[in-house]
Amino acid sequence: MLALPIDVGWLRADLVGRLIEEVSAAPGMKAVMLGGQLDPLASFPDALAGLARVLTEVPGTALLRADLAAFGALARGAVFAAYGLSGRFRHVVPPGGPAKSSGFADSPAVLFPELMALFLGKRLARRFAATHAPMCECAACGRRALDSFPSNRDAQSAAQHNAAVLMSWQQTMQTLEVGPERQRWWQERRQAAVDRYPLVNAAVQQPNGFKVPPQLLRWSLLDAEPSASASAGAN
Template sequence: MPFGSAAEQSIADRLLLDRVLQQRSAHWKPHDAAIDPERSGVIMTGPRAGTRVADLRGRGCVAPLLIDPAAYIRHKATAETPFIVPTDRLGGVEWEICAQRNAGADAAITPTGHIAADDTAALRAVVRKAVTLDRDGVIVALPIHTDWLRPASFDVLFEACRAIPHVKAVIPSGQFDPIALTSRIQNLRRLVGTLDDVAVIRTDLAAFDAVAHGAVFAAIGDSSFLRHAVPPDQRAWRSSLDDGTPDILVPLLMRYNSGLEVAERYAAVEPPRCACSTCLGRDLARFTTDSKDCKAEARAHNVAAVAPWHAELLAEPAGHSRRRWWRHHCALALARYDDVSRNINSLDGFRIPGALRVWATVPLDAGSSFGLG
């Protein structure tokens, strides 16, 4: 959908519309072999992101590149300070925007602090500051506690988003999967489906749900840390299965598991093989160490494994057809869980992600007040 000013339309329609970007940590040395310039791109995240983007541009990367300052990881937004900029930068948020563009980013993402649950004063301060910024090439980050997607809070969030004339990048935060509840998934769908200038970033396979339901673009984190943000006053809760091996996507089940858990689950039977451009038919039980090479290959697999899904989704006309394709894709994955449990001779098997169950079973447009195509 076209949106905003002519300048914004050129950025979105030419570069970002319908893309599922990779959200990467600036801690890792950048590589561009796995970046699809036609359908994807990169959001580089963290303090060194500008340097990494400049490096990618210098090496000839033509895919869209963005920088997420990720101020929300350590700082809360307040009524007095909605955007977090070091005090030695006299230009404030405008300086941050210029720095990102000068580094080679195609648009600048604001350094918004984390917007705590029901902190209406902070949310309104973000709106007041955002409307003073140039709309050309600026994306307003909205790192919100997932409670903003509750029915009791959603209308306030919706009106704030509607009041901001820029593209908005929603970053839901919370422990584990912050938007796994039905009401929160439906309200996020309502947000991206009713407003035509909302993206969802720093998430997991919810990126596809967002694009299927009308998000202008989305981004999947290439590590568990970048797939789920947590409020700055909390530490991420760890699963008891956290074993140091990289999380890998099991495509048939549409879920992420540690590499060691996958290997152990399939210890007595042949493990699944993956046909993605990284695995090339090799099995998924090989990601069993915490070495840099193993983690790098796991990240490459996670990116490559979803590329065909994105292509198939975009082959459908925007609107009902895309939502139908996505729901069917999720339903196929959900139906495989019983077969996999029998195959590995396990009573409990793999746990079905709460979000997958919702994506696969909630009727199209159920509980929504919008109609798209």
């Protein structure tokens, strides 16, 4: 297997064709790892379209060190994908540059399943302070409120929760045929998450309490493009 840590800039519309030519020339499977700061796939509008092209036009490609894109990649034909359980495993950093951070993490990142996004445990506790938080019934939690991970003392249980939720998604996806069936599951789940944000914000009475992550919105726009749907069906 050829491991390919590449700068996310190669997914731009004017460069991705050259990337596809170079990667296609190499024999065997390829494992792509995107380089950039914070969320590379949210750094410019056509990054996801470029990734979709690579997965469609270079059979046998995997996506490693990813976040939500791991599931989008599997839906679009990736042979496998990896979702990093911590920020440093969700992308690669350009050589010689320090890893940027969105801020000091004084509580663990917790996966909010209905919103398909990670939020700090302390932020969840603040947002749901005046109302009941959603209950998680994953294999790790049993039955536990999502606002019950307020400090780094809860890091291990938060990681177990995240892994259990991700594995449940993965197990569901594995039951579906590669191609349109997986693509439809991904589109419906992603759209349900986007539609859920205003409902959760209304429940906590905070209009901007939870904002849709840029990458999730861009998956939404990509899935809405006729050409993207046609490419996914071709798999």
